[in-house]
Amino acid sequence: MSSWIDLSANELLSQLEAGQVTSQEVVTAFLDRIHQVDPKVHAFLNLFAEEALQKASVVDERRKNGEKVGLLGGLPVAVKDVLCMKIGATTAGSKMLERFHSPYNATVIEKLEQADGIILGKTNMDEFAMGSSTENSAYNGTANPWDLERVPGGSSGGAAACVASQMAPLSLGTDTGGSIRQPAAFCGITGVKPTYGRVSRFGMIAFASSLDQIGPMTNSVEDAALLLEVIAGHDPSDATSLDRPVPNYREALKEPLKSFKLGLPKEIADFNPDPEIQKAVEAALEVYRETGATIEEISLPNLKYAVPTYYVIAPSEASSNLARYDSVHYGYRTDRKAMMAGLEEGDSPLVQMYSQSRAEGFGPEVKRRIMLGTFALSKGYYDAYYLKALKVRRLIRQDFDRAFEQVDAIIGPCTPKPAFKIGEKVSDPISMYLEDLFTVGANLSGNAAMSIPCGFTSENLPIGLQLQVPALEEERLFRIGHLYQQVTDWHQRRPSLG
Amino acid sequence: MNATVTDAAYTTIIGLEVHTQLLTKSKLFCGCANRFGEEPNTLTCPVCIGMPGVMPVMNREAFRLAVRTGLALQGKIASFCKWDRKNYYYPDLPKGYQISQFDLPFCEGGHLEVEVEEGQAPSKVRLHRIHLEEDAGKSMHDESMGGRDSLVDLNRTGVPLLEIVTEPDIRSPEEAKAFLTELKLLLVYLGVSDCNMQEGSLRVDANVNLHLPGESGETIATPIVEIKNMNSFRAVERALHHEVVRQWEEWQATGKKKGEVPKQTRGWNDEAGETFAQREKEESSDYRYFPEPDLVPVTMTAEQIATAEAEVGELPQALRTRLQSEYELSAYDADVLVNQGKALVRYYLEVADACGDAKLVSNWLQQDIMRTLKERNITIEELPVSAPMLTELLKKVQSNELPRARARDVFAQMVETEASLEETMDAMGIKQVDAGALRELCQSLVDANPRIVEDVKGGKQQAVGALIGQAKKKDPNVNPGEVRKICLELIQAMGEDS
Ligand SMILES: [Zn+2]
Numbered sequence: 001m002s003s004w005i006d007l008s009a010n011e012l013l014s015q016l017e018a019g020q021v022t023s024q025e026v027v028t029a030f031l032d033r034i035h036q037v038d039p040k041v042h043a044f045l046n047l048f049a050e051e052a053l054q055k056a057s058v059v060d061e062r063r064k065n066g067e068k069v070g071l072l073g074g075l076p077v078a079v080k081d082v083l084c085m086k087i088g089a090t091t092a093g094s095k096m097l098e099r100f101h102s103p104y105n106a107t108v109i110e111k112l113e114q115a116d117g118i119i120l121g122k123t124n125m126d127e128f129a130m131g132s133s134t135e136n137s138a139y140n141g142t143a144n145p146w147d148l149e150r151v152p153g154g155s156s157g158g159a160a161a162c163v164a165s166q167m168a169p170l171s172l173g174t175d176t177g178g179s180i181r182q183p184a185a186f187c188g189i190t191g192v193k194p195t196y197g198r199v200s201r202f203g204m205i206a207f208a209s210s211l212d213q214i215g216p217m218t219n220s221v222e223d224a225a226l227l228l229e230v231i232a233g234h235d236p237s238d239a240t241s242l243d244r245p246v247p248n249y250r251e252a253l254k255e256p257l258k259s260f261k262l263g264l265p266k267e268i269a270d271f272n273p274d275p276e277i278q279k280a281v282e283a284a285l286e287v288y289r290e291t292g293a294t295i296e297e298i299s300l301p302n303l304k305y306a307v308p309t310y311y312v313i314a315p316s317e318a319s320s321n322l323a324r325y326d327s328v329h330y331g332y333r334t335d336r337k338a339m340m341a342g343l344e345e346g347d348s349p350l351v352q353m354y355s356q357s358r359a360e361g362f363g364p365e366v367k368r369r370i371m372l373g374t375f376a377l378s379k380g381y382y383d384a385y386y387l388k389a390l391k392v393r394r395l396i397r398q399d400f401d402r403a404f405e406q407v408d409a410i411i412g413p414c415t416p417k418p419a420f421k422i423g424e425k426v427s428d429p430i431s432m433y434l435e436d437l438f439t440v441g442a443n444l445s446g447n448a449a450m451s452i453p454c455g456f457t458s459e460n461l462p463i464g465l466q467l468q469v470p471a472l473e474e475e476r477l478f479r480i481g482h483l484y485q486q487v488t489d490w491h492q493r494r495p496s497l498g
Numbered sequence: 499m500n501a502t503v504t505d506a507a508y509t510t511i512i513g514l515e516v517h518t519q520l521l522t523k524s525k526l527f528c529g530c531a532n533r534f535g536e537e538p539n540t541l542t543c544p545v546c547i548g549m550p551g552v553m554p555v556m557n558r559e560a561f562r563l564a565v566r567t568g569l570a571l572q573g574k575i576a577s578f579c580k581w582d583r584k585n586y587y588y589p590d591l592p593k594g595y596q597i598s599q600f601d602l603p604f605c606e607g608g609h610l611e612v613e614v615e616e617g618q619a620p621s622k623v624r625l626h627r628i629h630l631e632e633d634a635g636k637s638m639h640d641e642s643m644g645g646r647d648s649l650v651d652l653n654r655t656g657v658p659l660l661e662i663v664t665e666p667d668i669r670s671p672e673e674a675k676a677f678l679t680e681l682k683l684l685l686v687y688l689g690v691s692d693c694n695m696q697e698g699s700l701r702v703d704a705n706v707n708l709h710l711p712g713e714s715g716e717t718i719a720t721p722i723v724e725i726k727n728m729n730s731f732r733a734v735e736r737a738l739h740h741e742v743v744r745q746w747e748e749w750q751a752t753g754k755k756k757g758e759v760p761k762q763t764r765g766w767n768d769e770a771g772e773t774f775a776q777r778e779k780e781e782s783s784d785y786r787y788f789p790e791p792d793l794v795p796v797t798m799t800a801e802q803i804a805t806a807e808a809e810v811g812e813l814p815q816a817l818r819t820r821l822q823s824e825y826e827l828s829a830y831d832a833d834v835l836v837n838q839g840k841a842l843v844r845y846y847l848e849v850a851d852a853c854g855d856a857k858l859v860s861n862w863l864q865q866d867i868m869r870t871l872k873e874r875n876i877t878i879e880e881l882p883v884s885a886p887m888l889t890e891l892l893k894k895v896q897s898n899e900l901p902r903a904r905a906r907d908v909f910a911q912m913v914e915t916e917a918s919l920e921e922t923m924d925a926m927g928i929k930q931v932d933a934g935a936l937r938e939l940c941q942s943l944v945d946a947n948p949r950i951v952e953d954v955k956g957g958k959q960q961a962v963g964a965l966i967g968q969a970k971k972k973d974p975n976v977n978p979g980e981v982r983k984i985c986l987e988l989i990q991a992m993g994e995d996s
Contacts, residue, residue: 084551104544106551205550209791238553239793317791320583323594324548354587377786
């Protein structure tokens with residue numbers, strides 16, 4: 001049954017604009033698909049079926065009357081549950097916020113609404129975006145649509161899985177150390193981490209503020225360009241958002257790239273990527289060579305410090321960002337009676353309420369990172385950990401700056417290994433942290449990066465190709481990615497979910 | 499108790515930490531109104547409540563007022579300053595951290611000249627630094643443990659707060675009070691704060707210890723004690739007095755030096771007139787300061803600093819000097835006027851410039867006007883007699899059109915009826931101002947010549963001629979007939995009185 005869900009977002013948009021289909025029909029098709037497939041995948045935490053159909057009918061009505069319709073023109077969008085929305089709960093995958101209803105919409109949500117995007121629901125994620133498998137969600141994990149026994153990656157696992165399994169044509173994720181790109185690679189879709197400050201973070205529940213970015217997760221580069229165009233731009237509510245005009249990214253795709261240089265970091269080999277992944281990346285390099293690109297070896301000498309640097313800075317900021325979940329003003333609070341009964345001589349009920357609520361409301365990985373960060377910022381350790389990490393971060397940024405003097409983009413595998421089995425790494429946090437090996441550099445440097453599908457392993461697991469460009473060069477990033485997708489069809493492959 | 503102190507061979511060392519709320523329309527990092535006295539938790543929004551996902555945006559006006567204060571206190575304004583998070587848990591701190599400035603405050607150094615005793619050379623109290631931060635909310639506790647709930651009001655959360663820290667330059671409780679009085683005057687002159695201690699817009703903590711000469715000429719320091727909860731300048735002075743005596747006695751009893759005991763925080767009980775040990779903090783506080791990643795650093799160009807400088811205006815000390823040099827007022831008179839505040843000085847200058855008799859105007863302000871303000875509990879702006887109205891009145895006094903005593907009656911009447919000078923004089927039957935002066939002259943002659951008065955009373959009406967002659971000598975322009983008539987009336991009136 002070929003249906004609307006088989007089309008890309010841009011194809012659907014053309015059909016909508018041509019009157020071949022209504023937004024209500026499109027939304028219904030995706031909702032049907034969700035009901036059919038999501039019991040297996042569990043990508044969604046919450047659905048807004050009624051609201052979505054209602055909004056779709058309004059957009060259809062406007063289009064019928066010849067009124068102006070926004071850029072997304074009635075296309076469905078899935079939203080990672082880390083973005084605050086006035087409807088439904090916003091949980092960030094945590095028990096702490098199980099019943100938290102945001103009184104306001106995140107800026108990107110407002111932008112989606114204004115562009116006439118139809119929000120289908122909220123997608124599953126690792127608790128507070130901490131994780132690389134979505135197993136840290138307090139609401140059960142999400143399965144990889146290509147192999148239901150494997151993880152979809154994380155933390156934006158639900159966001160990636162819902163696009164891969166055709167439950168939504170467009171999806172918003174967030175990326176702090178690779179949380180968009182790694183699940184995109186694992187699920188065989190396109191995932192973009194924009195330049196730091198390109199998209200407003202206002203209303204995104206913070207994990208590590210100096211690294212977090214919201215970005216599109218889609219079936220193609222063209223679709224990502226459409227979604228980024230909608231969500232990018234300066235926001236007076238986010239002091240770190242960049243006050244720069246938003247280019248017409250889709251228009252940029254039409255301009256072909258003439259000759260360009262891609263840099264392959266020689267350090268990647270030091271980390272022994274899976275041979276099948278290496279082979280797929282080499283094949284991708286060959287595709288680029290054939291289109292006229294030159295490939296150069298470059299060096300990112302401090303890449304080996306990227307993960308340790310990241311795992312000092314991100315938990316430090318997180319330990320402070322998550323301090324607000326203290327059970328005083330909102331969020332999970334421990335049972336008062338039981339707590340008071342358990343008080344011992346000299347215990348402060350206030351301190352007990354704090355520690356017990358947080359002990360019960362947060363999962364183990366979140367607690368681990370809060371402790372890591374608290375330690376790194378403590379008196380006597382600050383210089384050796386946090387301050388040192390900031391210095392190394394500067395060096396890593398310099399590595400990238402130097403590389404970009406030499407090449408137009410950096411190319412390489414997105415992850416060292418393909419999707420792993422559910423439960424495989426749960427008890428081994430370090431190996432889980434190493435999932436971020438190739439992706440954290442873009443977060444530490446603030447540059448833009450993207451993962452696009454470039455092949456499959458012998459076990460039919462998707463392989464992601466990562467492209468990285470300097471800050472605010474998303475147009476270049478999209479052109480290079482789009483060029484590849486014009487001559488390959490990896491991005492059009494779909495898992496068979498029955 | 500004081501007997502041991504009078505001959506004490508020690509120096510009192512005092513440093514102050516003053517927190518003052520800035521008079522901005524809105525809070526430091528959100529758009530909520532900055533107002534005192536509203537219903538609890540009505541001046542709040544997701545940002546100042548610390549909801550998930552919110553981000554701070556700096557209030558430029560608050561920074562402008564802060565810089566103006568720094569410049570007025572002769573501090574060095576940083577060309578680059580940043581924000582830091584001060585992490586600690588408290589129910590009135592909803593984010594779990596306070597946005598403050600740690601190692602790079604916007605202002606360093608500076609000083610304030612303070613006159614401790616009249617006629618003595620002013621002392622210079624150096625400032626260590628000034629920084630800007632957000633205020634916390636207000637907690638009301640049930641201290642009985644386990645009884646009622648504690649209550650939190652977040653209206654104050656996020657109100658811009660300046661922290662002004664002095665060097666330990668203050669040598670007596672009196673000097674501390676004088677410093678605070680002068681600082682408050684300056685802040686009010688600058689229009690940056692209303693410095694209302696009752697409403698908490700000015701708060702003072704004092705650090706105090708004693709320096710004693712050791713046996714071999716070295717200086718011995720007693721442990722530093724921080725005193726909190728003093729709610730008036732008088733309380734600060736009294737608390738310091740008490741603490742100095744207490745520390746002296748403790749030194750004599752224990753011989754404990756600074757560094758040998760942990761820094762103590764003591765509260766002030768105003769009714770009992772003593773300081774008391776406050777519950778020791780659980781551990782020595784580690785606020786885990788780190789740069790606030792949600793805000794960008796603040797830069798100040800030389801031009802911006804120059805602009806701020808122009809907004810400082812004339813400060814109390816400069817005004818005192820000018821009133822003495824340009825208006826030839828005594829130091830005492832200048833001090834009285836300046837200490838009344840900027841508006842009264844402005845009023846004074848306007849009238850004095852128009853009348854040309856600075857001393858006359860000063861006397862009027864210090865007598866009739868200040869008394870009226872006090873009696874009616876109004877400000878100079880609320881006084882019905884405006885500066886031009888007083889000018890008009892005093893000009894009549896200067897030209898002898900209105901005797902001084904009569905002018906005071908007129909003034910009182912003008913305050914009462916809020917009418918103009920002309921209306922008031924009409925109402926009081928003072929039709930011809932000349933007549934008033936003439937009547938005053940006649941009265942003085944009658945008063946000065948009791949013998950002639952007796953003669954007239956005795957029937958010798960012609961004796962009045964002598965008075966006419968004297969009047970002519972004093973003012974050649976008097977109308978002899980008028981003088982005769984008035985003098986006879988006056989003498990007759992005296993007759994009736996007796
Ligand atoms: Zn607010």
